[in-house]
Amino acid sequence: MSKSLKILIVEDQFVEANHLRLMLKKAGHTVTGMARSVQDAKYYIAQERPELVLLDIFLSGKETGIDLAEILKEDNIPFIYLSANSNEQVLNKAKLTHPYGFLVKPFREQDLLVTIEIAKYHQEHGIESSIRKELLFQKQLKAIVKKSGSWDDRVLNIITSLQSLISFDLVMAVFYMDNKLTNQVLGYARTGLHEYQKIGIEELQNITDLKESEINELRNKSTVETEATFYNDQAFIRICDKTPIKKMIANSMNMKSNLMLPVPFTFHENGGLYLSFFSRQSDNYNKNHLTLCERLQEPLIYAIENLVNADKKLDQKTSSSVNSNKGKNVKVSGFESIVGKSPALLKLFDHILQVAPADTTVLITGESGTGKESIANSIQQLSDRKNQPFVKINCSALPPSLIESELFGHEKGSFTGATEKRIGKxxxxxxxTLFLDEIGDMPLEMQAKLLRAIQEKEIERVGGNLPIKVNVRIIAATNCKLEKEVAEGRFRLDLYYRLNVFPIQLPPLRERKEDIGLLARHFISVYSCKTGKNVTEIAEDALKSLLSYHWPGNIRELENLIERSILLAKTDTIEHIPLPAFEENQLNNKSNEWFFKTIQENEREHIINVLEKCNGRIRGVGGASEILGLPPTTLASRMQKLGIKRSHF
Ligand SMILES: Nc1ncnc2c1ncn2[C@@H]1O[C@H](COP(=O)(O)OP(=O)(O)OP(=O)(O)O)[C@@H](O)[C@H]1O
Structure with a gap:
């Protein structure tokens, strides 16, 4: 224990609270109080601000631990929930409050202390990393001021540096004088990881189909906002009704939330510039952005005033020069294998860049074929561990009896068949980095052992009796809803919280249709090369059919379809893509070359059918391996090869 903490216990059962108090005292922590209700807790917090709160969900009185969590979050006091397994609804609510940990009762003293250590690490690391980012931003601002360049380029540089602090799809930089918006408008829409498209008055005219005079009229009717403010959901709709220029932007570029960061000039009482951030997500901004804006205001005032003073010809600076970044395809190392530019994917890239260098555990969720493994690879590539092993284990492909020795290894003779010592993953x-794929399929009895290995950073080989220290970063992935698995008792709540330190959710392909064309062209070039066929194009109709399909198999399905289409293409252009809905229609008239399934598809379907009949049982009498006439291990490896998961049967 490196540092003792001031801890408040919020627990209505005296015996449990007292037991906790003794454990904390023994570990050197100070207990600032034992509250039985939210009201009690507020009293203790007012007396002495705790550095951590241990919080039971169900308390005496009307208010619950989740209500208190909202207050703690506002005050930036970290908290850990203590609870018995709760139902899915309560769990989801608790999750939304972003706790620093979750302990399932009854827990061991060691679990409590490790969870406190992790919470402390995240609190310090989270704050430290946001301070680091802000300091970096201030340094970048100074460099921008010193460097020469056009106004447009310098504004773009400021906006690019802000990207790691505030997420946005569009930023408008607008001057105001005497509380009126001027016609000096310059904006940048984000089009790629490091790509922005300039939005000047000409671009606005093109996008909105309005004349310059009509845009000016809308602007004149709009009021100036001089306070840092954010507008989400309905508030955004209301402010758009009051501010016609905002409404024009929202409607023409599909923006759904807005954050205003005013940069008032010190040399002009009623003048300044404001940065107006827009997002296509309807709840992108929150109170934390306002405190961030307050902190950013001063360095921004310094920078913008310097730029304005340095450039006397401000009036001409909004002329629409060609944006040097427009259309440039910048490949960022670590993301080479990830194709896509949709806002959803860009946001994901920002998160990955943020988490990759830390040793934080990452949980990647998303439907099958959305690219979870590819993202795990990128995280490893962008981390300090990039030259170290990246080891993968698929938790759904192995029978429960083998998982333990696969993960932790075994000593010679530790069980029948263990003829040699084996080093585990x-x-x-x-x-x-250890990539735990399909973590949702990890057998319950193994979950406790996995949790212990992750928390205590040591393992024991099967049949061994010496703990072995390991230094491993964990990335886990799943395509099932882990909250539901927890609620139904198939997944441990404490393991879920231990893994869910930094969640990354991959959107299904149907929710990022902007990427379908890019991905299709990418796979055309990959498979043309692989197959030696000279296919380079896709016909417009074929592309349209891809856009209207719902992609249950996501990117993997698209990849397979393009590969097949290339094999069957007779010219350099893919004219038609055999989407499953079309196959069904054509199955009826039986005159189509797509009617036949491949051997692999038949094999896959057959195995899934048999597994369904055996209720998922692989081994033993009446199990799938007996019916199929295959040894269980061979069946498991076929299932892995054919991408058959528990969720399929
Ligand atoms: N953004 C992307 N750009 C290019 N290829 C991609 C992208 N995302 C995924 N792929 C490709 O799609 C296929 C499926 O991706 P991956 O195996 O990472 O998905 P997954 O979500 O892990 O699937 P599963 O849940 O079935 O294990 C792979 O061949 C991968 O290379």
Whole structure:
């Protein structure tokens, strides 16, 4: 224990609260109080601000621990929930409050202390990393002021530096004088990871189909906002009704929330510039953005005033020069294998860049084929561990009896068949990254052992009796809803919280249709090369059909379809893509070359059918391996090869 903490216990059962108090005292912590209700807790917090709160969900009185969590979050006091398994609804509500940990009762003293250590690490690391980012931003601002360049380019540089602090799809930089908006408008829409499209008055005219005079009229009718403010959901709709220029932007570019960061000039009482951030997500901004804006205001005033003073010809600076970044395809190392530019994917890239260098555990969720493994690879590539092993284990492909020895290894003779000592995945991944794919399928009895290995950073080989220290970063992935698994008792709540430190949710392909064309062209070039066929194009109709399809198999399905289409293409252009809905229609008239399934598809379908009949049982009498006439291990590896998961049967 490196540092003792001031901890408040909020627990209505005296015996449990007292037991906690003794454990905390023994570990050197100070208990600032034992509250039985939210009201009690508020009293203790007012007396002495705790550094951590241990919080039971159900308390005496009307208010619950979740209500108190909202207050703690506002005051930036970290908290850990203590609870018995709760139902899905309560769990989801608790999750939304972003706790620093979750302990399932009854828990061991060791679990409590490790969870406190993790909470402390995240609190310090989170604050530290946001301070680091702000300091970096201030440094970048100074460099922008010193460097020469056009006004447009310098504004773009400021906006690019802000990207790591505030997420947006569009920023408008607008001058105001005497509380009126001027016609000096310059904006940038984000089009790629490091790509922006300039939005000047000409672009606005093109996008909105309005004349310059009509845009000016809308602007004159709009009021100036001089306070940092944010507008989400309905508030955004209301402010758009009051501010016609905002409404024009929202309607023409599909923006759904807005954050205003005013930069008032010190040399002009009623003048300044404001940065208006827009997002296509309807709840992108929150109170934390306002405090961030307050902190950013001063360095921004310094920078913008310097730029304005340095450039006397401000009036001409909004002329629409060609944006040097427009259309440039910048490949950022670590993301080479990830194709896409949709806002959803860009936001994801920002999150990945943020988490990759830290050793934080990452949980990647998303439907099958959305690219979870590819993202895990990128995280490893962008981390300090990039030259160390990246070891993968698919938790759904192995029978429960083998998982333990696969993860932790075994000593010679530890069980029948263990003729040699074996090093497990944890040891193989030492100093590197362990990717736990399909974590939702990890058998319950193994989950406790996995949790212990992650928390205590040590493992024991099966049949061994010496703990072995391991230094492994964990990335887990799943396509099932883990909250539901927890609520139904199939997944441990404490393991869920231990893994869910930094969640990354991959959107299904149907929710990022902007990427379909890019991905299709990418796979055309990959498979043309692989197959030696000279296919370079896709016909417009074929592309349209891709856009209207719902992609249950996501990117993997698109990749497979393009590969097949290339094999069957007779010219350099893919004229038609055999989407499953079309296949069904054509199955009836039986005159189509797509009617036949591949051997692999038949094999896959057959195995899934048999597994369904056996209720998912692989081994033993009446199990799938007996019916199929295959040894269980061979069946497991076929299932892995054919991408058959528990969720399929
Ligand atoms: N953004 C992307 N750009 C290019 N290729 C991609 C992208 N995302 C995924 N792929 C490709 O799609 C296929 C499926 O991706 P991946 O295996 O990472 O998905 P997954 O979500 O892990 O699937 P599962 O849940 O079934 O394990 C792979 O061949 C991968 O290379």
């Amino acid at each position: 944890f040891e193989q991944a030492n100093n590197g």
